[in-house]
Amino acid sequence: MEMLENIIELIRDYWQVFILEGLRYTLILSAIAVFFGVIFGAFIALGRMSNIKPFKKLNKKKAKKGFIHWLSEFNPVSWICSVYIEVIRGTPLLLQLYLFVFGLPKIIPISASNFFWVSVALACNSAAYVSELFRSGIQAVDKGQTEAARSLGMNKAQTMMKVIMPQAIKNILPAVGNEFIAITKETSMASTFFIGDLMTSYLKVNGQTYLALEILIIVGAIYLAVTFVLSKLVLAYERRLNSK
Amino acid sequence: MIQTIDLYKSFGDLQVLKGINEHVAPQEVISIIGPSGGGKSTFLRCLNMLETPDSGSIIFQGTDITSEKVDIDLHRQKMGMVFQHFNVFPHLSVLENVTLAPTIVKKKSKAEANEQAMELLNRVGLAEKANESATSLSGGQKQRLAIVRALAMEPDVMLFDEPTSALDPEMVGEVLEVIKGLVKTGMTSVIVTHEMGFAKEVSDRVVFIDGGIVAEEGTPDDIFNHPQNPRTKDFLSKVLY
Numbered sequence: 001m002e003m004l005e006n007i008i009e010l011i012r013d014y015w016q017v018f019i020l021e022g023l024r025y026t027l028i029l030s031a032i033a034v035f036f037g038v039i040f041g042a043f044i045a046l047g048r049m050s051n052i053k054p055f056k057k058l059n060k061k062k063a064k065k066g067f068i069h070w071l072s073e074f075n076p077v078s079w080i081c082s083v084y085i086e087v088i089r090g091t092p093l094l095l096q097l098y099l100f101v102f103g104l105p106k107i108i109p110i111s112a113s114n115f116f117w118v119s120v121a122l123a124c125n126s127a128a129y130v131s132e133l134f135r136s137g138i139q140a141v142d143k144g145q146t147e148a149a150r151s152l153g154m155n156k157a158q159t160m161m162k163v164i165m166p167q168a169i170k171n172i173l174p175a176v177g178n179e180f181i182a183i184t185k186e187t188s189m190a191s192t193f194f195i196g197d198l199m200t201s202y203l204k205v206n207g208q209t210y211l212a213l214e215i216l217i218i219v220g221a222i223y224l225a226v227t228f229v230l231s232k233l234v235l236a237y238e239r240r241l242n243s244k
Numbered sequence: 245m246i247q248t249i250d251l252y253k254s255f256g257d258l259q260v261l262k263g264i265n266e267h268v269a270p271q272e273v274i275s276i277i278g279p280s281g282g283g284k285s286t287f288l289r290c291l292n293m294l295e296t297p298d299s300g301s302i303i304f305q306g307t308d309i310t311s312e313k314v315d316i317d318l319h320r321q322k323m324g325m326v327f328q329h330f331n332v333f334p335h336l337s338v339l340e341n342v343t344l345a346p347t348i349v350k351k352k353s354k355a356e357a358n359e360q361a362m363e364l365l366n367r368v369g370l371a372e373k374a375n376e377s378a379t380s381l382s383g384g385q386k387q388r389l390a391i392v393r394a395l396a397m398e399p400d401v402m403l404f405d406e407p408t409s410a411l412d413p414e415m416v417g418e419v420l421e422v423i424k425g426l427v428k429t430g431m432t433s434v435i436v437t438h439e440m441g442f443a444k445e446v447s448d449r450v451v452f453i454d455g456g457i458v459a460e461e462g463t464p465d466d467i468f469n470h471p472q473n474p475r476t477k478d479f480l481s482k483v484l485y
Contacts, residue, residue: 144329148393151292152321
């Protein structure tokens with residue numbers, strides 16, 4: 001029973017730290033990460049799916065094998081985007097956070113807060129995942145749609161904007177919602193740099209009260225409440241799309 | 245109107261077209277028949293460059309559209325295409341399916357495009373469905389919509405890629421009727437089809453493509469009643485029972 005009393009007391013004394021500071025920063029960080037992640041991610045997806053072949057003219061004999069053929073089909077933009085996605089998805093987020101907070105300021109001499117660098121790191125991380133959501137969402141649209149649009153004389157951009165994206169967005173939006181949920185939990189790693197998110201509020205309150213389990217239960221419950229509400233929203237949105 | 249010169253196309257190691265020379269005259273109706281995998285559809289899809297041929301030329305209204313310098317979008321506006329799987333735009337209403345390309349490609353005003361679209365939809369009996377979602381239509385209705393969508397661009401030639409192959413049998417008739425009506429107006433048409441009776445009835449010329457080449461061609465009477473090539477005979481004996 002002592003634990004329950006502790007929890008009640010903690011909520012009474014520190015609710016501002018948990019809610020006004022912790023939850024607020026967690027949501028702000030997630031929102032920034034996903035917002036810029038979606039913007040960067042869209043460009044990365046477009047780059048990856050682009051059809052830029054600067055060396056195409058080298059293959060005058062239309063060789064179908066060998067180095068010249070490979071070079072003529074080489075798309076540097078797509079290649080860079082693929083490498084970016086692989087690197088981000090193949091390394092731990094915590095390492096990326098360290099890189100942005102401790103590493104990058106040494107190369108890029110701007111004075112910015114840890115909060116700034118953590119936001120950038122999360123946005124860059126999210127962009128890689130979101131770009132793959134865009135790509136799979138776009139590629140899930142039937143190829144016949146592109147063919148129909150192009151056969152009517154629509155160019156690539158018109159086809160993308162008027163035919164493919166309106167259909168792809170129905171695949172993409174719920175997935176981006178799930179990405180937001182995932183990021184909300186991943187922001188907890190930002191507490192490594194004590195930037196005020198929910199997990200940081202655990203560190204703060206723990207430092208003052210020397211309690212652990214009780215605070216973890218409170219913080220965990222807040223995370224759970226947020227992700228639960230968000231996942232219900234995504235589900236409701238998906239249902240609405242399917243009923244149409 | 246369209247001339248293909250020595251058209252070759254392969255997918256990977258599989259050579260699908262092995263030198264096709266064909267000519268489509270204005271107002272001519274050509275049916276392309278032949279066994280599956282013989283290259284009929286690939287040939288048709290090359291005509292508006294949905295497939296890029298490996299070599300050879302396609303001369304459309306005096307321009308070689310296989311050239312990389314050509315703005316293919318401009319020429320595609322003059323070639324309507326109807327697909328086996330309809331490919332109607334599911335996120336748009338029936339009316340919007342028809343008006344999309346005229347408004348954004350030809351920059352027609354909404355009012356003008358709507359008026360033209362309603363007239364066309366009326367012609368194929370879909371005017372009442374104008375404001376419904378394209379997904380609510382039956383297969384036959386979708387294909388009629390797809391035909392109207394292509395016609396709204398006022399093309400000079402229509403390409404039909406097995407327009408009835410994906411339809412339930414009871415809906416084949418309504419789509420063929422629409423195509424027949426269109427052909428009667430003098431629309432130049434190239435039709436890849438498995439409907440032999442239909443090909444016999446509407447075509448000026450029947451082209452039998454097998455193994456990536458034109459194995460035989462001639463009037464419907466030539467091909468269906470007096471086929472010369474043993475492959476044509478064999479094919480027809482299988483499809484006509």
